[in-house]
Amino acid sequence: MRILLISSSYNGLCQRAHVELETLGHDISITLALTPDDVRKGVTFFQPDLIICPFLKEKIPEDVWSKHHCFIIHPGIKGDRGPSSLDWAIMNGEQEWGVTVLQAAEEMDTGDIWAADTFKMRQASKAGIYRRELTKAAIKAMLQAVKRVESNSFQPEPLDYSKPDVRGVLRPLMKQTERKIDWTNDRVATIIKKINAADSAPGVLDVIENQEYYLYGAHEESLLQGWQPGAIIAQRHGAICRAAIDGAVWISHLKRKNCVKIPFYKRFLSHDKQFDFKLPAAKVLGSVLNETSHAPIDPLFMGKEHTFKEIWYEEKNQVGYLHFDFHNGAMCTTQCRRLLESYRLALGRPTNVLVLMGGSDFWSNGIHLNIIEAAENPANESWRNINAIDDFVHAILTTDTKLTVSAVWGGCGAGGAMAILAADKVWAREGVIFNPHYKTMGLYGSEYWTYSLPKRVGPVKALELTETPLPIGTKKAKAIGYIDEILSDDYEEYLQQVWQKAEALAMDPQYESLLEEKRNIRQKDQRIKPLAAYRAAELQKMKINFSGKFYGGEVNYHEARYNFVHKVRPKETAAYLAKHMRLDAAKLSELRQPLAY
Numbered sequence: 001m002r003i004l005l006i007s008s009s010y011n012g013l014c015q016r017a018h019v020e021l022e023t024l025g026h027d028i029s030i031t032l033a034l035t036p037d038d039v040r041k042g043v044t045f046f047q048p049d050l051i052i053c054p055f056l057k058e059k060i061p062e063d064v065w066s067k068h069h070c071f072i073i074h075p076g077i078k079g080d081r082g083p084s085s086l087d088w089a090i091m092n093g094e095q096e097w098g099v100t101v102l103q104a105a106e107e108m109d110t111g112d113i114w115a116a117d118t119f120k121m122r123q124a125s126k127a128g129i130y131r132r133e134l135t136k137a138a139i140k141a142m143l144q145a146v147k148r149v150e151s152n153s154f155q156p157e158p159l160d161y162s163k164p165d166v167r168g169v170l171r172p173l174m175k176q177t178e179r180k181i182d183w184t185n186d187r188v189a190t191i192i193k194k195i196n197a198a199d200s201a202p203g204v205l206d207v208i209e210n211q212e213y214y215l216y217g218a219h220e221e222s223l224l225q226g227w228q229p230g231a232i233i234a235q236r237h238g239a240i241c242r243a244a245i246d247g248a249v250w251i252s253h254l255k256r257k258n259c260v261k262i263p264f265y266k267r268f269l270s271h272d273k274q275f276d277f278k279l280p281a282a283k284v285l286g287s288v289l290n291e292t293s294h295a296p297i298d299p300l301f302m303g304k305e306h307t308f309k310e311i312w313y314e315e316k317n318q319v320g321y322l323h324f325d326f327h328n329g330a331m332c333t334t335q336c337r338r339l340l341e342s343y344r345l346a347l348g349r350p351t352n353v354l355v356l357m358g359g360s361d362f363w364s365n366g367i368h369l370n371i372i373e374a375a376e377n378p379a380n381e382s383w384r385n386i387n388a389i390d391d392f393v394h395a396i397l398t399t400d401t402k403l404t405v406s407a408v409w410g411g412c413g414a415g416g417a418m419a420i421l422a423a424d425k426v427w428a429r430e431g432v433i434f435n436p437h438y439k440t441m442g443l444y445g446s447e448y449w450t451y452s453l454p455k456r457v458g459p460v461k462a463l464e465l466t467e468t469p470l471p472i473g474t475k476k477a478k479a480i481g482y483i484d485e486i487l488s489d490d491y492e493e494y495l496q497q498v499w500q501k502a503e504a505l506a507m508d509p510q511y512e513s514l515l516e517e518k519r520n521i522r523q524k525d526q527r528i529k530p531l532a533a534y535r536a537a538e539l540q541k542m543k544i545n546f547s548g549k550f551y552g553g554e555v556n557y558h559e560a561r562y563n564f565v566h567k568v569r570p571k572e573t574a575a576y577l578a579k580h581m582r583l584d585a586a587k588l589s590e591l592r593q594p595l596a597y
């Protein structure tokens, strides 16, 4: 079928829907719902058999939904309506939640139901649930709905609140008054629930030292305590720990309210260093935290207590598992340096295999664009950051005492999608989406990708992947050799598989010869072209990007980064997504009846 995806942004769910539908052989084009006319243009030019809206905040024009099969993927159980579905589900402590595929209708979320699925809730941020449980259920329901359209015989279910399985209700937009933390009464569990329900957007509005901030990234603390609820009692790696009536809670990120947005072209003229985007809490608070004590943590933390930790390590049956769960998968200079230190310590442990586990939502998304944007000199900070991440990747590439594995549960993009390739083996959860390209950020890229990527997929595919900034799913990734194994989409099953496979590798009777073979290949490759030469050539081009000049693209890095960090909506859907814009409109109108547009 010809399927048009209409989405508010090309977010993770839209990318996954795109990849899954294309894998099934459907012809897909995408239009962002920037204006009603953009939507109409997409429909008129592409003439879809079916429209699917994976993530839509805007209303679809009536002349579109009334003339086409148009599905809305709604992040709620049957009968749920409104713009804060997941927020309410978390806030109300729902044990089970779901996704419904609805026919678009005049009144939002009231159309006939084409498919639905449910999932068990877990304690995590709204974005975390969206990326894991909700995305999995949404894709399953969407594919079922598509099949039902193809069958031509399915009768969708009208929304009927008298049915016992229609348990949802219409709920309004959740307001800050409903999210507000009452530090003198709320227990740790409530504070975490409130922050989770608003994370990653809009955040919970709170006051610190007479200034309003949005709070993000809540983590329970099991040792530290303070006497005055709400008081900041410690800081660690950019996060702050605040006392509660029954313990303490870490908050990793803040965004200041009421900041004046400085346009891109004026940013060098402004001396106002109050940033209107999310940053590590300690960085935002600055001098307010001068007196707050640091709470150190072991670089190879192996404890079981609850606390704020970005890097931790586990070990079992000759296998080490290094976790690095950086917020949004973004890795700043100091995070990369800490990760390198932990990696080296993990190498010193008596194990045969080291598995790089990444984080729960992302393995890595490369250099930290928010921290760079907030730096005094973004070009210099970009340089430090890319070198720090390269040092980490270099350490993996040159590890000759163990076999290494990248176990990819969360997605990865740009530098992160290249860094996974430094390990000897790459295993990924079935639903992972990879974005192995830098072009949209106006960068040539480093992380030794010019060595690792062609080595795995060959030079032609490497060019294809980096030149067309499209996501790839695991089936294609495995078929072209980008990854080695596809693992389960169920977290518990996935973990079991990682453990079993890693232990089997560690205890392989051929282990020593596998290690020997790896050393030989590295030495041979080094003789042909040293790793330093790859890095130097990549960084030379990155230097050009950082200087604000273009290298092999039309995107200015500083402007692209500004737009990304400030969430500036694009003016139009990118041509590589909007296939319909590339079609010859004249030819198309010869072939098909023109629509009223």
Ligand code: COA
Pocket (backbone or CB within 6 Å): 010, 011, 012, 013, 127, 200, 278, 328, 329, 330, 331, 365, 366, 367, 368, 369, 370, 411, 412, 413, 414, 415, 416, 435, 438, 441, 443, 564, 565
């Ligand atoms: N630096 C800082 N923040 C980053 C980031 C980075 N490198 N990559 C992602 N993020 C943040 C996003 O701003 C967003 O923040 P929010 O949820 O708090 O608002 C969050 O991570 C999720 O990103 P999003 O774009 O919504 O996720 P996605 O699954 O839809 O898309 C990517 C994933 C990787 C395609 C996309 O995030 C991306 O293009 N990131 C930039 C990658 C990059 O260019 N890195 C630098 C070059 S090495």
